[in-house]
Amino acid sequence: MNAGELAASAVNLLLTSASTGVGTGVAELVRARLVATSQGQQVLDGVAQQTPGSVTAMRELITQVINSDPDFAARLQQAVAAAPRDQNAGRDTNYINVSGTMRRSQITVGPVTVNNTRGTRIALAVAAASAVVVLTLGGYGAIQLIDGDGTAPPADSTDPGGAAGVQGNPQEPTETGAGAPAGAPGAFPMPEGAWLVTVAYNVEDEYTRDYGFVSYVPETGEAITSPLVMHDEGMDWEPEPLGVSADLQTVLRSVELNDEERASGAIPLYSLADGSEQAVDLRGIINNAQIQPLQVIFDGTDPDILHVGCADGSVWRVNITAETASRSAETITSAELGRLNSWSFAEDGSGRIVGSEDPDDESDLPGADQLDYRETGQLPDLPGAGAEVQTDDGTVWAFGVDTSSSATMLRGYRLPAGADTWELTELSSPISLEQGGESSRVRFARPALAP
Numbered sequence: 409m410n411a412g413e414l415a416a417s418a419v420n421l422l423l424t425s426a427s428t429g430v431g432t433g434v435a436e437l438v439r440a441r442l443v444a445t446s447q448g449q450q451v452l453d454g455v456a457q458q459t460p461g462s463v464t465a466m467r468e469l470i471t472q473v474i475n476s477d478p479d480f481a482a483r484l485q486q487a488v489a490a491a492p493r494d495q496n497a498g499r500d501t502n503y504i505n506v507s508g509t510m511r512r513s514q515i516t517v518g519p520v521t522v523n524n525t526r527g528t529r530i531a532l533a534v535a536a537a538s539a540v541v542v543l544t545l546g547g548y549g550a551i552q553l554i555d556g557d558g559t560a561p562p563a564d565s566t567d568p569g570g571a572a573g574v575q576g577n578p579q580e581p582t583e584t585g586a587g588a589p590a591g592a593p594g595a596f597p598m599p600e601g602a603w604l605v606t607v608a609y610n611v612e613d614e615y616t617r618d619y620g621f622v623s624y625v626p627e628t629g630e631a632i633t634s635p636l637v638m639h640d641e642g643m644d645w646e647p648e649p650l651g652v653s654a655d656l657q658t659v660l661r662s663v664e665l666n667d668e669e670r671a672s673g674a675i676p677l678y679s680l681a682d683g684s685e686q687a688v689d690l691r692g693i694i695n696n697a698q699i700q701p702l703q704v705i706f707d708g709t710d711p712d713i714l715h716v717g718c719a720d721g722s723v724w725r726v727n728i729t730a731e732t733a734s735r736s737a738e739t740i741t742s743a744e745l746g747r748l749n750s751w752s753f754a755e756d757g758s759g760r761i762v763g764s765e766d767p768d769d770e771s772d773l774p775g776a777d778q779l780d781y782r783e784t785g786q787l788p789d790l791p792g793a794g795a796e797v798q799t800d801d802g803t804v805w806a807f808g809v810d811t812s813s814s815a816t817m818l819r820g821y822r823l824p825a826g827a828d829t830w831e832l833t834e835l836s837s838p839i840s841l842e843q844g845g846e847s848s849r850v851r852f853a854r855p856a857l858a859p
Contacts, residue, residue: 626820629834708757
């Protein structure tokens with residue numbers, strides 16, 4: 409790992425440490441070194457004031473220090489190498505989050521929310537310098553303090569090239585766009601042009617694997633890893649495109665409920681922002697202690713809505729924010745209920761039931777047609793990538809995991825409508841997968857809907 413790669417990895421750890429607990433040692437080491445010089449303090453002040461280009465200045469300064477101070481370089485490399493092994497830390501760590509793309513009105517520090525003013529940002533930066541704890545910054549909230557221009561530094565890398573049918577330009581370190589996450593304080597960052605990419609990794613056999621979730625902007629390479637990790641030891645976790653809310657903030661364990669969930673009537677939901685779990689009490693919401701949910705999906709356009717099909721044939725539209733529900737005109741016939749895999753929800757997330765009398769579902773999620781094997785078989789070959797999705801403009805996108813360097817990264821590929829050659833997009837900044845992300849592959853990807 410050269411000096412530029414080491415500096416980029418250090419800054420990337422700063423972006424994820426609050427939600428994962430990984431990288432706090434790196435944060436302490438870097439902060440202590442920067443505050444010791446006037447130039448370093450100037451860089452920190454620029455970051456606190458959200459000066460454009462501040463993350464580049466920080467990365468360049470860290471690179472200079474690495475090149476001039478072998479002892480610091482050795483300690484930093486050791487801290488960066490040790491960070492991924494700290495897998496149990498940080499589950500309950502407080503984090504800093506700055507809200508809103510347009511308003512940027514508040515900063516949340518653990519349970520405390522304050523106004524997002526210049527004075528507040530500087531005060532928080534000073535507190536970080538003295539207490540160091542604030543350096544457990546993570547997700548996109550922290551980027552507003554560590555990188556005021558809203559960018560994420562990719563590792564220095566070059567396009568390995570050589571992939572058949574792929575056009576690409578040599579990769580150069582770039583400063584990614586200044587988009588901020590949409591949504592309320594604490595939201596998982598989904599900047600403009602972002603995709604939610606779900607990665608299956610540590611695949612041991614047909615039934616054992618982990619799932620991670622990454623916000624990835626193919627045009628810039630900006631990538632942020634969610635702290636949520638799904639450990640699957642028997643196909644109990646099966647994330648699906650319809651199992652993700654329309655705002656790409658919340659996921660279901662699976663669209664098919666297990667025996668325990670059916671018996672209790674409780675539907676678990678998981679936050680991509682902090683990995684927390686909440687349960688939707690369907691029985692309490694509809695005031696029916698006997699109801700047994702069988703399948704559940706998120707609505708294709710409304711992030712607050714779940715569609716739930718139940719064992720008595722009823723279908724419910726549940727508002728998880730208001731905790732209200734209304735019965736749908738859709739029903740599941742007794743014949744369909746009596747046969748395994750004889751019904752499902754339509755792929756557009758409308759809540760329509762697709763049963764044995766209508767087996768072919770040609771509907772698609774808004775903006776994201778998840779291509780099946782018949783459709784992908786007609787595309788140009790693309791070794792090492794998958795999860796092909798066609799967007800409304802006719803462009804086909806595909807994604808793969810790149811482990812050719814010391815870091816795990818995502819690669820995006822684009823096939824414009826009518827083209828016969830894949831185009832390579834920006835290699836992502838390093839993503840954080842527990843245990844290094846061995847045997848990784850992309851399960852599915854969904855683009856963020858236009859506001």
